[in-house]
Amino acid sequence: MRLSPRHPRYASLRVRGALARAQSAGLVVAEGLIAHGRGEAFDYLLGERTSASARRAERAAAVWLHAARRPVISVNGNVAALAAREIARVVRADPHIRVEVNLFHRTLARARRVARALESAGVAPVLGVRPTARIAGLPSDRARVDRDGIYAADLCLIPLEDGDRAEALRARGQKVISIDLNPLSRTSRVADLPIVDELRRALTHIAEDLERVRSPPAGGIRDRFDARGARAEALRTIGRTLTREARRRSPRGRT
Numbered sequence: 001m002r003l004s005p006r007h008p009r010y011a012s013l014r015v016r017g018a019l020a021r022a023q024s025a026g027l028v029v030a031e032g033l034i035a036h037g038r039g040e041a042f043d044y045l046l047g048e049r050t051s052a053s054a055r056r057a058e059r060a061a062a063v064w065l066h067a068a069r070r071p072v073i074s075v076n077g078n079v080a081a082l083a084a085r086e087i088a089r090v091v092r093a094d095p096h097i098r099v100e101v102n103l104f105h106r107t108l109a110r111a112r113r114v115a116r117a118l119e120s121a122g123v124a125p126v127l128g129v130r131p132t133a134r135i136a137g138l139p140s141d142r143a144r145v146d147r148d149g150i151y152a153a154d155l156c157l158i159p160l161e162d163g164d165r166a167e168a169l170r171a172r173g174q175k176v177i178s179i180d181l182n183p184l185s186r187t188s189r190v191a192d193l194p195i196v197d198e199l200r201r202a203l204t205h206i207a208e209d210l211e212r213v214r215s216p217p218a219g220g221i222r223d224r225f226d227a228r229g230a231r232a233e234a235l236r237t238i239g240r241t242l243t244r245e246a247r248r249r250s251p252r253g254r255t
Contacts, residue, residue, distance in 0.1 A: 015082065022081035027113045029105045032078045035160065042181035043198050045238040053233035054197040055205065060225050061157070061177050061193055062209030066094055067221045068155035068175070072127075074102045079159050079199065080114045084121035086203035091123055093210035100149040101128035104162060106141035138168050155221060158187070159199050166190040175221060179203070183234035193225045196234035 019036055022028040050058075065071045071094075073087060080087075080101075091097050101114045108129070115126040131144035133151040142165040145151045156169050159179040163186025169176050170190055178191035179202045188194040195202050 019078070019081055022077070025113070026110060027117060028077040028081050029110075031105065032076075036078060036082075039160070039181040039198075042183075042238075045241050046181065046196070046234065047237070047241050048198075050197050050201050050205065051234065051237050053230055053237070054195055054202070057193060057195040057225070057230050058197065058202055058205040059209050060223065061195060061202075062206050062213060063223060064155060064175065064177060064193060064221050064225075065090075065097055065157065065206070066210060066213045067223075068153075070098070070153045071096070071155040071157065072098045072100050072149050072153040073157045074100055074150060074159070074161065075114060075118060076101075076103055076160060077105075077110065077114055080117040083159070083200050083203055084117045084123070086200050086207065087118060088122040089207040090203055090210060093207050094213070098149055098153075099123050099126055100146050101126060102142060102145060102150065102165075104140055104142055106144065135165070135168050135172065137171070138164060140164065143168075158191075159203070161187045163187045163190060183231045183238075188231055192227060194227050194230055196230065 016036075019028055019033055023030060023033060073090065075087060087099060091099060099118060101111050103111060103114070111129045115129050118126045127146040127149035131146060133145050133147040135143045135145055135151070142162065150156055153174055155175040155177065157177045157179070158166060158169070161178060161180070166176055166178060166187045167190050170192070175193075176191045177193040177195065178187045179195045179197065179199055180188045181196060181198060182188060183194070183196045188196065
């Protein structure tokens with residue numbers, strides 16, 4: 001289908017089309033399309049832009065990634081389909097950050113497709129195609145990880161994740177940064193540093209901030225982040241959007 005750039009949902013439709021093609025190619029599963037639709041609904045409510053609170057979280061994430069001893073970005077099919085180039089930019093900005101494939105709906109063929117998408121964007125090496133360790137207490141294939149990657153990480157950036165693994169990583173004493181448009185999700189609630197923003201916007205901002213960071217603070221990750229405050233501010237942003245729209249659409253004279 002040919003899309004006109006004048007269409008009011010042009011950018012959104014292009015993303016949907018890219019995900020549909022990625023699903024046909026076996027990179028994204030059907031469940032991933034449902035997850036994207038849910039996230040897009042929250043982006044509407046957030047005004048489809050990065051809030052001041054989310055931007056503060058992204059700056060903090062860059063500092064944490066740079067300060068971590070063994071930071072790892074976990075990548076699933078949706079992340080690879082949507083933001084492989086943005087992942088590559090983050091890694092170029094700080095080459096000590098590693099990237100690992102981690103899938104809920106895992107097959108070897110699909111893990112290879114995710115790795116190829118990342119490699120085509122310039123990410124190398126890509127860990128996790130053939131897992132070498134397991135996170136205890138997780139019943140899904142999310143538990144299968146690379147011993148030199150997520151298993152050994154002190155900090156994991158988990159975009160578009162499920163809450164079970166976020167909880168499991170925290171239980172192992174690992175710091176967790178999430179990127180999730182739903183501030184009510186278990187992943188956002190569990191993360192040490194929740195970023196409530198659209199994936200590509202968040203990664204672009206993190207990369208920009210990493211490009212400006214010069215030296216990591218001594219002693220690893222020392223900064224604290226007000227995760228509860230960040231989630232509350234995201235909910236206030238949603239509330240303001242709904243209130244503004246309700247007032248705009250109400251008949252004159254009514255509140």
